Amino acid sequence: MTMPACASTTVEVWENYNVTIEVDSTTTHVTEELTIKNVIDKAVVPGYGYITLSKEQSSNLLGISIPFTEKLQGMEISEVSARLDDGSVITDILVTEEDDITTIRYGFWTPVMPGQSRTIIIEYTTDDIIDKGILFDDITYMIQPSSIPIENAIIEADIDGKHVSYSDSQSMKTDDKIIWTNGDINDNGWELNFEYGTLPLPDLPVKWSQIFFFLMFGIIGIWSYRQWKFKN
Numbered sequence: 001m002t003m004p005a006c007a008s009t010t011v012e013v014w015e016n017y018n019v020t021i022e023v024d025s026t027t028t029h030v031t032e033e034l035t036i037k038n039v040i041d042k043a044v045v046p047g048y049g050y051i052t053l054s055k056e057q058s059s060n061l062l063g064i065s066i067p068f069t070e071k072l073q074g075m076e077i078s079e080v081s082a083r084l085d086d087g088s089v090i091t092d093i094l095v096t097e098e099d100d101i102t103t104i105r106y107g108f109w110t111p112v113m114p115g116q117s118r119t120i121i122i123e124y125t126t127d128d129i130i131d132k133g134i135l136f137d138d139i140t141y142m143i144q145p146s147s148i149p150i151e152n153a154i155i156e157a158d159i160d161g162k163h164v165s166y167s168d169s170q171s172m173k174t175d176d177k178i179i180w181t182n183g184d185i186n187d188n189g190w191e192l193n194f195e196y197g198t199l200p201l202p203d204l205p206v207k208w209s210q211i212f213f214f215l216m217f218g219i220i221g222i223w224s225y226r227q228w229k230f231k232n
Contacts, residue, residue, distance in 0.1 A: 010039055010148075010149060011039065012037060012038055012039065012044060012046065012112070013036070013037050013148060013149045013150075013151055014034060014035065014037075014148055014149065014151060014152075014153075015035045015117050015151055015152065016034070016035040016119075017032075017034055017143060017150050017152065017153040017154070017185075018033040018153070018154045018155075018156070019032050019033075019143070019153075019154070019156070020032075020155075020156045020158070021129065021139065021155070021157045023130065023137075023157070023158065023160050024160050025160065027125055027126070027127055028127065028129050028130060029123070029125050030123065030124055030129070031122070031123050032051065032121070032122040032123075033119055033120075033121050034049075034120050034121075034122070035118070035119040036117065036119075037112075037115075037116070037117040038112040038113060038115060038116055038117075039115075040114060041114045042114060043112065043114065044111065044112055045110070046108040046109075046112065047107070047108060047109070048105055048106070048107055048108070049106050049107075049108050049120070050103055050104065050105050050106075051103070051104040051106075051144075052101055052103050052144050053074065053075045053077065053104070054072045054074055054100060054101045054102065055072070055073060055075055055128055055129060055140055072100045072101070073099060074097050074098050074099060074100055074101045074102040075097075075102045075126050075129060076097065076102070076126060076127065076128050077095065077102060077125065077126045078124065078125050078126070079124060080093060080095055080122075080124040081124075082106045082121065083121050084110060084120055084121070085119035088110070090106055090107065090108070090120070092106060092107030093105070093106050104122065108120055135197050135198075135209065136165060136195050136196065136207070136209040137162075137195070137196055137197065138193070138194075138195045138207075139194055139195075139196075140191065140192070140193045141155060141191075142189055142190065142191040142192070143182075143185065143189050143190045143191075144189045145189040146185075146189075150185040151183065152181070152183050153181070153182045153183070154179060154180070154181050154182075155179070155192050156178070156179050156180075157177060157179075157194070158177050159178065159196050162196045162198055163196060163197065163199065163201065164178050164195070164196045164203055165196060165199070165201045165204065166194060166205075166206065166207045167192075167193070167194040167203060168192065168193045168194070169182070169192055169194075171194075195207050
């Protein structure tokens with residue numbers, strides 16, 4: 001998510017950048033609560049903000065993702081809305097969908113006074129954020145690089161009672177959510193990838209879907225070799 005910089009010095013910071021991903025049996029609802037703080041001694045108007053969305057789509061075989069076949073594509077989204085923390089509805093929203101990226105542009109024209117913070121809440125629904133498989137589903141979400149420094153970022157996932165079997169960042173679990181935090185987002189942004197499913201498997205540094213993929217082909221290879229050896 002980016003906004004145009006007002007000057008070479010820091011004028012605003014993202015005090016909190018919180019993303020909640022709620023998954024159910026039919027669709028996925030995403031809520032982004034972004035708190036911007038004015039760090040200078042004059043009132044500022046943030047202007048246009050942008051949230052860019054894309055996903056890694058893998059080829060699959062029998063519902064199992066094939067490793068190293070990922071490519072970026074834009075996400076189809078619907079029910080897009082924006083409001084401020086006082087309940088004011090933001091109607092200045094434009095959604096642009098392209099092959100490899102989807103962009104939400106919103107207008108944040110409310111002044112933020114010196115030392116004060118305001119929160120903007122963006123919500124949307126999508127069927128594209130999940131790469132579905134037979135045993136495991138996979139989600140990749142990226143907080144894009146921003147011209148405004150991001151001090152604290154949190155991504156929360158409510159995955160409908162399922163179990164995380166792989167994550168590329170350290171997580172913690174509450175009663176109903178998995179939470180990832182990042183207090184050091186650099187110019188590269190933050191990409192989070194995790195895999196989950198119904199099986200209560202341990203969280204490994206390798207995706208279980210890849211383990212099952214190689215096991216399946218190993219079994220096919222052994223069976224084919226035995227058939228060939230039996231015939232010869």
